[in-house]
Amino acid sequence: MTNDSAARAARLAAEPLRPAGPRPGFLTGTLQSIRDVLAHRELLGLLVRRELKARYKDSVLGFFWSLAKPFAMLLVYYVAIGKFLGAEQIPGRPGGVPQFAIFIFTGLTAWQLFSDIVVGCTGSVVANAGLIKKVYVPREVYPLSVVGAALFNFGIQLTILVGATVAVGQFPTGFRWLYFLLALAVLITFSTALGLFLAAVNVYLRDVQYLIEIMIMILLWASPIVYAWKFVDNALDGPLQSLYLANPMTQVVLGFQRAFWVAGDGEPFPANLGESLLISLGISVLLLWLSQRVFARLQSNFAQEL
Structure with a gap:
């Protein structure tokens, strides 16, 4: 053994033993988990780049495919609903949605981020089973790498x-x-909270990832993406309308529309949308905290389950 090797071995032997895994304690454990993730931020960056490269490996068009699905959905909805069913506003014809293409692409942009984070995070731990069995790093980096790639x-x-x-x-x-x-903050926080929770549960119950894909498809229609809020306002009132607005993604989509759908300035929107988004942000932060603690509790047996 060389002198350098012997010195490194001696320094390593002198290092104190540290527990690998989540720390107990609802508050102290959360702070320690955050410090652990920050300490592995370089690894997180590498995982994000790997996620992006793996997604488009051997692809000629590369990142174009990140636009293919929303553009295809835009084309289908614009032609089928906007043109054939008359949802688009046309001069001389009352009703309809002004600038229907901008309107629908705004909602699809928000929804695609939500879908990418939730669906991707759900399968992220299982997809990295090989790494999890070999070395310990904060398991949160795997779903967080999906979040980073989805944001790109x-x-x-x-x-x-x-x-x-x-x-x-x-x-x-x-x-x-x-x-x-504000809507983007709610979207990222809420979807990451769901993603962390589902990523942990999916390790123990693999049916979750298939159930989520179906639920995402169904929930697409529970937000005003392909239809305007005015139709909901006319169809629902009282408790039913309040229940519809309780969905954070409904508020997020409406927030995106208030931002980018300039032609909809004369269209009705829910009262106090900004205040509702602030409340949803606070609830989403709380959900993110709770989801991280559930994830931390369940991750101790990830390697055995995988």
Whole structure:
């Protein structure tokens, strides 16, 4: 053994033993988990890059495919609902949704980020079973890497959306961006909370990842993405309307529309949307905290279950 090797071995032997795994305690455990993730931020960055590269490996068009699904959905909904069913507002014809293409792409942009985070996080721990069995790192880095990759794809779609508003001469300005920032904060926090919880549960019950894909498809229609809020306002009132608005993603989609759908300024929106988003953000932060503690409690047996 060389002198350098012997010195490194001696330094390693002198290091105190540290427990591997989540720390007990609802508050202290959370703080320690945050410190552990921050200590592995370089690994998290590598996992995000690996997630992006693996998704488009051997693909000729590369990141174009991150736009293919929302563009395909936009085309289908725009033609089938906007044109064939007459949802798009046409001069001389009352009713309809003004600038239907911008309206629907705004909702799809928000929904695609939510779907990518929740579905991707749900299967993230199982997908990294090989790494989890070999070495200990904070298990949260695996679902968080999915969040990072989803945000990258969201940035591409958002650029297209902003470019479309410029093309039609309706670029959002002023207070509209406050709605966007608040809605985006709710979206990221709420979807990450769901993703962490489902990622842990999916290790023990693999049916979860298939159930979530079906639920995402169903819940798409529980938010005003392909239809405007005015139709909900006319169809529901009282407790039913309050229940509809209790869905955080409904508020997020409406917040995105208030930001980017300039042609909808004359359209009705729920009263006190900004206050509702603030309340949802507070609840989402609490859910994220609780989800992380559930994840921390369940991760101790991940390697054995995988």
